[in-house]
Amino acid sequence: MDDQHRMDEEKRMDDRFAEMAGNYDRWIGWEPRLAKEMPFLLSSLPPGAILDVGCGTGAHSLALAASGYSVTGLDQSASMLEKAREAERLRRASDSEPMGGPKPVEWLQGDITEPGPLTGRKFRGVIAIGNALLSIGEENRVLSGLQSMIETLAEGGTLILQYLNATRIREQGRLVVKGGPEIWLRHHFEAGGEIRFHSYVIHPTEEGEWGVDYRSEILADLPPERILPLLRPHFAVVETFDGLTGRPFSPSESDALGVRASGKH
Numbered sequence: 688m689d690d691q692h693r694m695d696e697e698k699r700m701d702d703r704f705a706e707m708a709g710n711y712d713r714w715i716g717w718e719p720r721l722a723k724e725m726p727f728l729l730s731s732l733p734p735g736a737i738l739d740v741g742c743g744t745g746a747h748s749l750a751l752a753a754s755g756y757s758v759t760g761l762d763q764s765a766s767m768l769e770k771a772r773e774a775e776r777l778r779r780a781s782d783s784e785p786m787g788g789p790k791p792v793e794w795l796q797g798d799i800t801e802p803g804p805l806t807g808r809k810f811r812g813v814i815a816i817g818n819a820l821l822s823i824g825e826e827n828r829v830l831s832g833l834q835s836m837i838e839t840l841a842e843g844g845t846l847i848l849q850y851l852n853a854t855r856i857r858e859q860g861r862l863v864v865k866g867g868p869e870i871w872l873r874h875h876f877e878a879g880g881e882i883r884f885h886s887y888v889i890h891p892t893e894e895g896e897w898g899v900d901y902r903s904e905i906l907a908d909l910p911p912e913r914i915l916p917l918l919r920p921h922f923a924v925v926e927t928f929d930g931l932t933g934r935p936f937s938p939s940e941s942d943a944l945g946v947r948a949s950g951k952h
Contacts (some may be wrong), residue, residue, distance in 0.1 A: 689691045695728075698704070709734075711767070719877040724931040731847060732811070734811065735810075736757045737811065738759050738814070739811070739814050740820075741816075741852070742794075742833070742887040743764070745760055745792065749774060749789075750773060756794045758790075763798050764796075776795075792895040799815075799823065800835060808839065809839055809841040810844065811840075812846075813836045815847075815848050816849035816850075818849070821850045821909075833917065841951065842952070845950075846922070849946070853882045853909075853910060854910055857877045860877075861875035862875075869890040871887070873885075882905065882906040883903065884905075910938070911927050912940075918946070918948045921951060926948075930942065931943075
């Protein structure tokens with residue numbers, strides 16, 4: 688086994704999203720979600736090159752590419768990127784006008800907090816949505832990733848963030864269950880003053896029984912009063928929204944916080 692293949696295998700073994708990649712698209716339900724979120728993205732992002740941080744299986748990247756953007760999808764998960772590339776191949780195979788189709792998405796495996804294939808590159812827009820920012824890891828890594836996103840933006844560029852509203856989680860908790868041949872249960876709650884995320888993938892085994900893949904994380908807590916002061920020194924305008932709907936953000940009602948920072952200095 689050569690060094691590159693060994694490194695690829697090590698990354699795959701460390702892939703904490705591998706157990707859910709196969710069912711992720713079915714669990715999410717992209718058609719209604721994209722119908723809700725794409726109008727906001729298309730009205731917010733300037734034309735040109737866009738970086739999708741934590742692109743996952745690529746739904747937003749592909750939708751942006753279909754709308755004329757030059758898109759780079761970055762994710763730490765080899766399994767998620769494999770699904771993204773597969774989705775793009777299937778889309779191109781079914782395209783009735785393949786020569787006039789969108790520009791291919793550039794899929795990159797990497798960590799936004801570390802130097803890598805993005806070194807020296809600049810983008811007109813950077814997005815980290817669907818809780819991608821908090822999925823970077825511990826708070827110090829999340830803040831490092833945020834700084835890297837800002838540095839990757841070209842002058843005048845726009846940053847869009849979307850992640851779960853911790854204030855509402857503290858008040859009400861959050862439980863989401865997605866079914867099918869396998870079951871994905873996501874539980875967000877407060878314990879010991881921290882926001883915790885427990886993920887359970889329940890699946891049938893070859894022995895005819897049920898197995899469980901379990902993951903537990905502590906999520907960084909970045910309410911508006913923390914995130915906005917971090918962004919305002921770098922942007923002309925910083926706004927908050929109810930997710931990616933364009934409606935005003937409500938600490939007690941919004942499931943997710945959306946942030947649009949435009950006019951990078």
